[in-house]
Amino acid sequence: MSHKLFKIILATVLTSLLLLNCKGGDARKNPPDPRERVKKNLEEGKGFRLDTAMKNMSGGGVGSFEFASSNELWRASLDIIDFMPLTSANYSGGIIITDWYSENPDEAIKVTIRFLSNEVRSDALDIKIFYKKCENLVNCTISDYKGNLKSELTKEILKKAAIYKKQNKDKNFKPYAGNSLNDD
Template sequence: MKKLFCIFTIHFMVFQTLVSCGIYRPVDAKKYPPQPELRVKKNQEEGRGFRLMSGFDGGKGGKFEFANANPLWRASLDVIDFMPLLSVDYGGGIIITDWYGEENTNDEIKITIQFLSNEVRSDALSIKVFKKKCTNLSNCKVIQSQSNIDQELRVAILKRAAKYKASDFEKKNKGREIRVKEFRN
């Protein structure tokens, strides 16, 4: 009898711990779609869940599909595609190019683009342009550029991002129209 009481007490304590910590949450079935694919998509959009086997996909490289959804990110990479990239971190929201210059010149530039927001706005980007002037191989001076290159880059990126956003919106609505027509038929 004492053993049965101990087992019951332990089970009750574990249940109370799970309920009080919020691990067990009853869910309203009306808020979640019944199809597993739609539930997975909804959870991914909300940033929930994880995959146990995500690191074991046959030694393939990383998957960077998430960057395609951000028009600012895509536009920035398209605008500076002629420059070699030194560091690209989507999670940190920064792109740093390597030094770039025309052949047979001693002037090079380096661009840093920091994303402050995912929205297509002029204040969503912080762009810094650095110039390096070398008189010989050992005597180089690096300064932050005071020219209008950063403004020109900002305008080019925002124009391209606006086009991407409009294109994505049209694709999304076109798919919705097709589904509505199928539903009506």
């Protein structure tokens, strides 16, 4: 079979399949408002939304670009550890990693904060602290930090996040301005 004949047969088969899948739309059964038609088509699985497609392509969740500005835990964490240099702060991945921080050249700590939830609660954070002890510039040992710094960091982040959440709630509060039954 020649290459040209194969292309013609393939094009004919694909066109036939496309035409078979086209269903004549009855204008009487479809809403006249385009937004309602789109909604109906999406509910019936006849289309896709670009924002959903972009979300799936990027691998992020809904509002992955809103995470940094709207998540109280994220903002509180950055505020609490603002004195430490950051190695990575990936808000769509939900992790903050600091660089080694030291006030003395022989010891340093490094903090990683992983966000397990967007809710302000104690189990929403997974904080790990690493401790580096050096005898000289080349001979260093790294271990998990022993002490209460992890619990102190968690407590301070949650306190600040609760404040941010309350401020956000107060800022967005709008009393209902509807008609009251008692307005006579």
